[in-house]
Amino acid sequence: QMRLLESGPGLVKPSETLSLTCTVSGDFISSDSYYWGWIRQPPGKGLEWIGTISYSGYTNYKSSLKSRVTISFDTSKNQFSLKVSSVTAADTAVYYCARLVVTGLPTNYFDFWGQGALVTVSS
Amino acid sequence: EIVLTQSPGTLSLSPGERATLSCRASQSVSSSYLAWYQQKPGQAPRLLIYGASYRATGIPDRFSGSGSGTDFTFTISRLEPEDFAVYYCQHFVTSPTFGQGTKLEIK
Numbered sequence: 175q176m177r178l179l180e181s182g183p184g185l186v187k188p189s190e191t192l193s194l195t196c197t198v199s200g201d202f203i204s205s206d207s208y209y210w211g212w213i214r215q216p217p218g219k220g221l222e223w224i225g226t227i228s229y230s231g232y233t234n235y236k237s238s239l240k241s242r243v244t245i246s247f248d249t250s251k252n253q254f255s256l257k258v259s260s261v262t263a264a265d266t267a268v269y270y271c272a273r274l275v276v277t278g279l280p281t282n283y284f285d286f287w288g289q290g291a292l293v294t295v296s297s
Numbered sequence: 298e299i300v301l302t303q304s305p306g307t308l309s310l311s312p313g314e315r316a317t318l319s320c321r322a323s324q325s326v327s328s329s330y331l332a333w334y335q336q337k338p339g340q341a342p343r344l345l346i347y348g349a350s351y352r353a354t355g356i357p358d359r360f361s362g363s364g365s366g367t368d369f370t371f372t373i374s375r376l377e378p379e380d381f382a383v384y385y386c387q388h389f390v391t392s393p394t395f396g397q398g399t400k401l402e403i404k
Contacts, residue, residue: 280330284334
């Protein structure tokens with residue numbers, strides 16, 4: 175059974191860096207059939223894609239966040255991570271990690287999601 | 298950048314009724330990359346439909362999707378109490394984009 179689990183601090187101070195890790199179980203992260211992504215949801219609002227990473231290390235970030243976001247792998251631990259620098263209150267959200275199907279047709283949909291991690295930006 | 302506009306914003310129906318949700322793209326898109334998700338309060342989104350009309354594993358057949366070009370439709374043929382939730386459409390051209398969501402509430 176594929177499972178994704180987000181972990182990291184729930185409170186981050188303004189101007190600091192938000193760091194989250196997604197641990198994948200039930201399958202290996204090292205597959206060309208999938209990308210791995212982060213999506214966030216501010217309280218009471220909709221879903222916002224942040225970025226994705228492929229096993230080969232190709233990254234794709236939302237243009238408005240690109241200067242502050244880094245997604246990386248730790249394949250030895252079957253994990254991938256998110257860093258968002260210089261955070262403000264606008265970065266307060268539930269952060270989800272998810273698996274993106276990228277092979278075959280139809281494709282390009284998120285088939286498994288983590289439970290989400292609330293990160294609050296406040297001093 | 299593709300913009301997905303969902304309508305209505307809120308839909309009030311009773312159990313047993315039929316629900317029809319719309320997702321309109323700002324330009325013609327491939328149906329192969331159109332998905333629908335359900336999100337209940339406090340839970341992560343769950344994939345229901347991919348490729349505009351393919352049900353994900355374990356999804357009941359009362360859920361269906363259709364459409365092409367700029368207009369896509371998600372239908373629940375007969376509402377069950379557990380179906381009241383928020384529904385999002387998503388497309389992928391060079392990157393994923395989500396619609397703003399439709400809240401399906403009990404009338």
